[in-house]
Amino acid sequence: MNPNFLEFEQPIAELEAKIEELRLVGSGSEVNISEEVGKLQEKSISLTESIFKNLSSWQISQLSRHPRRPYMLDYIKRIFADFDELHGDRAFADDPAIVGGVTRLDDQPVMVIGHQKGREVKEKVRRNFGMPKPEGYRKALRLMEMAERFKMPILTFIDTPGAFPGIDAEERGQSEAIARNLRVMSQLKIPIIATVIGEGGSGGALAIGVCDHLQMLEFSTYSVISPEGCASILWRSADKAPDAAEAMGLTAGRLHELGIVDQVIKEPLGGAHRDYDMAADAIRKSFVKQLGILKAMDTEALLERRYERLMSYGNFTTESADS
């Protein structure tokens, strides 16, 4: 078992290991093995294609949290030039689980805000596994309001298991911090694009996710509760997470079908973690295109459109007689 590959990726991992082995042997001998390596590589590609063609919702949930999946800062350095991180909520602390700052997309100044997970154990803990506390949301709000003053579009990157459920977070008003962001973002007078790059975990994700254009990477998820959380409440067993993932329809593809998500960004074959540059480039291209469209709208029309989008969410009937 290669711990850097998920269970359903193991056949690919084994094949890749074989190719690597063959290469090592080949470099030390006279025998020409390039033909053999080429064949195996082709096989690896078609194997990956076939595995990734029919992923279940649960497999996509696992991919969205893949240990090698690119995080926000991995994208930042590939998409933008000269990112200056801005810290702190000016009231209590700086929350490393949310990163924000100013940068440029080509010539366009933008404010970038997103969840940040840590890669190694120490960094994971420092970033609190990407679970923000109220000060994180308040920092995000401070930066968003600043962006509005300086007419900088806001690009948010969503990748969190959820807002932190802790004693200190409750004491400092986790609910209020999230709620306020939702309220204020609905009327910020600049375009907002939200991109789900990994896990879109509930209110903790939405708190930086109110937007004019919602896009998701192909193997990211967005849901009201984690599959494990949903399973343990509704099925009374966290083992039913695969069923919960399926029932909630939390994948980019399904949410696009349902009309909640505007765009699905295709990932490199085998997922974003196989090729950071290619994944970043796909996001970048979408930013350029969508910002072009949104910047062309006048502010009033932009806000009206955002409000109408928000009001359109939901399914109900208006059958019976009264009111």
Place this chain on the structure above:
Amino acid sequence: MSSSNWLEKILPAVRRPQETRKTNIPEGLWRKCPRCDGVMYKPELDRNLDVCPKCDHHMRIGARKRLKMFLDDGSLTEIGANLAPVDRLKFKDSKKYKDRLAAAQKDTEENDALIAMKGRLKGEDVVAVAFEFNFMGGSMGSVVGERFVRAVNVCLEHNLPLICFAASGGARMQEALFSLMQMAKTSAALEKMRQAGLPFISVLTDPVYGGVSASLAMLGDVNVAEPNALIGFAGPRVIEQTVRQKLPEGFQRSEFLLEHGAIDMIVSRHDMRDTLHRVLANMLAWPLDMNESD
């Protein structure tokens, strides 16, 4: 109080619909206070607004009863009563969402978990909404969100203040991401209230958690709580499992929230009409109420 008791208080309707029905709709004329175990004569309890006369415990009450209690007699017209839930996702866990809805509708005689009314508070026109906790734990699905927005729209149209009595376990999982989006929808509507200069008073009653707490319920110009209500973002059990620490005494109670600056005041159910009228009268320069105190 032990943590398992806390848990029972938060999600009973979701977890144990059978038991909840028993405790909330008692047979006969006697009812036991869940806090002090005191036995009360039901008509007397009704007269006391479902507050235990012995220990002042504010029992959970239904949405319609709440609004009737709060608004002037004979002044109520319902908003968005024709809205009914649909199961777009064909959601099925151990039960079908459709069946859960049907059971909740039969149980509560409501078609979803929020009731909205236009009415009068001591003669002044207001809009008030209340969550029905017995309807799937007062969870916020599409109908709850839409009714809330329609209540806001009535306020915007007629220049009225909005009062919300929240009692909810949070988002409705069976409506998945549509449910989450109700948080953004209701919060955006409240921003319109703000821009129009209309007050929103949020009354937090036992319990308010998750997606309702982290959206409309915390956005009051004035946030009020009934005594001893449980209010938070994450449930105590989730927090305990995450931080592996004992929760402090009184954690997430109204008094805790007041101390930490999350709410403006704790108001007894008996004083709700008087207090909210007084606060709104000052915000909207209503004529002062000279005669009444009921």
